[in-house]
Amino acid sequence: MPKTDLLQGTLDLLILKILTLGPNHGWGISNRIRQISRDGLNASQGSLYPALHRLELNGDVASQMTTSENNRRARVYRLTPAGRRRLEGETATWEHFALSIKRILQAG
Amino acid sequence: MLARLIAYARGIARRRAISSEVEDELRFHLEQEIEAHVARGASPAEARRRALRDLGGLTQTKEAVREVRAIWGSGLAHDSRLGLRMVRKYPGLTLAGGLALAIAVGIGAAWYDFTGDLLRPSLPFPDGTRIVEIEMRNPMISGDERRVLHDFLIWKRDARLIGDLGAYRTVERNLVLGDARTEPVTVAETTASAFRVTRVRPLMGRTLLDGDEQPGARAVIVLGFGVWQQQFGARPDVIGQTVQLGRTTTTVVGGHAARLRVSGEPQAVGAASTSTVGIPAARGSGGSGVRPARAECDSSAGVRRDHRTGGSSDGCLSSDARASASARAGIRR
Numbered sequence: 001m002p003k004t005d006l007l008q009g010t011l012d013l014l015i016l017k018i019l020t021l022g023p024n025h026g027w028g029i030s031n032r033i034r035q036i037s038r039d040g041l042n043a044s045q046g047s048l049y050p051a052l053h054r055l056e057l058n059g060d061v062a063s064q065m066t067t068s069e070n071n072r073r074a075r076v077y078r079l080t081p082a083g084r085r086r087l088e089g090e091t092a093t094w095e096h097f098a099l100s101i102k103r104i105l106q107a108g
Numbered sequence: 109m110l111a112r113l114i115a116y117a118r119g120i121a122r123r124r125a126i127s128s129e130v131e132d133e134l135r136f137h138l139e140q141e142i143e144a145h146v147a148r149g150a151s152p153a154e155a156r157r158r159a160l161r162d163l164g165g166l167t168q169t170k171e172a173v174r175e176v177r178a179i180w181g182s183g184l185a186h187d188s189r190l191g192l193r194m195v196r197k198y199p200g201l202t203l204a205g206g207l208a209l210a211i212a213v214g215i216g217a218a219w220y221d222f223t224g225d226l227l228r229p230s231l232p233f234p235d236g237t238r239i240v241e242i243e244m245r246n247p248m249i250s251g252d253e254r255r256v257l258h259d260f261l262i263w264k265r266d267a268r269l270i271g272d273l274g275a276y277r278t279v280e281r282n283l284v285l286g287d288a289r290t291e292p293v294t295v296a297e298t299t300a301s302a303f304r305v306t307r308v309r310p311l312m313g314r315t316l317l318d319g320d321e322q323p324g325a326r327a328v329i330v331l332g333f334g335v336w337q338q339q340f341g342a343r344p345d346v347i348g349q350t351v352q353l354g355r356t357t358t359t360v361v362g363g364h365a366a367r368l369r370v371s372g373e374p375q376a377v378g379a380a381s382t383s384t385v386g387i388p389a390a391r392g393s394g395g396s397g398v399r400p401a402r403a404e405c406d407s408s409a410g411v412r413r414d415h416r417t418g419g420s421s422d423g424c425l426s427s428d429a430r431a432s433a434s435a436r437a438g439i440r441r
């Protein structure tokens with residue numbers, strides 16, 4: 001299946017959802033999106049990192065610089081309570097949107 | 109909001125550190141990606157080339173991240189600078205403007221509160237704001253659709269977000285007293301759950317129980333405060349007595365305080381015919397009542413639901429109760 005670029009506005013939702021699985025760094029989040037979507041979705045790094053920093057400034061995620069086993073410095077992101085609330089709201093909105101589109105496509 | 113302010117303050121305080129951390133972060137990403145490509149069989153040079161291609165350019169990504177932070181910072185900084193400049197240049201005007209704004213907000217809040225009480229009053233029950241009334245409207249006749257029993261039963265069975273659901277209607281009945289006097293009273297025939305919705309405790313005896321709704325149960329009545337005082341002389345031994353309500357002989361099982369008023373009807377006395385409760389009230393005794401929030405429903409939708417689940421009421425309410433449930437339903441959210 002060809003990889004699909006994310007629809008505008010959906011990247012934040014996916015990042016927040018991935019972080020419900022546990023704290024992760026940017027590369028891990030990107031990998032998770034690829035894995036869970038079975039290579040169907042591709043979060044380009046050019047949009048992933050600005051999105052992560054935007055989410056942090058919004059208070060939806062918090063981050064901390066850590067040092068990995070092989071002495072590399074990585075920033076690990078985790079979901080905040082505000083981010084969890086936002087995820088709940090955006091999930092409901094997205095489900096409603098997706099259902100509406102599906103209904104139209106299946107009409108007739 | 110607090111989380112956002114903290115995040116913003118941290119971002120400002122650590123602006124320089126974050127800039128170098130972004131470089132570390134992207135380098136980490138690049139190295140992880142190279143390792144992943146190597147693990148899949150690519151040569152180190154090819155892996156690096158692919159990783160850089162996928163990353164979309166390190167410099168561009170760094171610039172995009174800085175832009176995000178700069179937009180945030182510049183917006184607030186710009187607003188703050190402008191505010192301070194205005195205070196310095198026009199202190200009187202700024203103070204007057206701020207005060208006017210504060211007063212306007214206060215007046216607006218007070219007006220909203222006042223009109224809210226008038227237009228959407230809360231019921232005088234515990235958590236009265238959480239009680240709403242549902243009425244079925246028939247747009248074809250611009251009037252109430254009173255055949256909502258099946259909908260009521262479906263709502264009661266399926267609703268997950270409400271605490272309880274009750275239904276009632278008001279009818280006129282003749283109350284025949286012991287000395288053969290006949291007093292016309294307004295009776296509210298309700299489901300037992302209506303008392304749970306309002307959380308009204310009886311002044312004496314008990315309110316209605318679910319068992320009173322069962323087929324074959326004896327007819328019972330809960331007296332309202334006004335009728336208990338006027339028609340029964342406030343006698344404490346009224347519990348257990350039988351009274352004639354229309355053509356039905358009912359047993360008084362309780363009495364409740366005068367404050368139980370429903371939807372603008374006169375103040376009530378409780379009376380239950382077979383498996384229903386009535387809430388009769390002395391005629392002409394006034395009582396403004398409180399009209400709770402209403403939600404109007406499309407009656408045709410109700411009928412369709414009714415047809416899909418036809419017959420679901422059997423065994424739940426007796427015939428009298430079925431009639432009683434047809435008027436209105438009050439729910440506690």
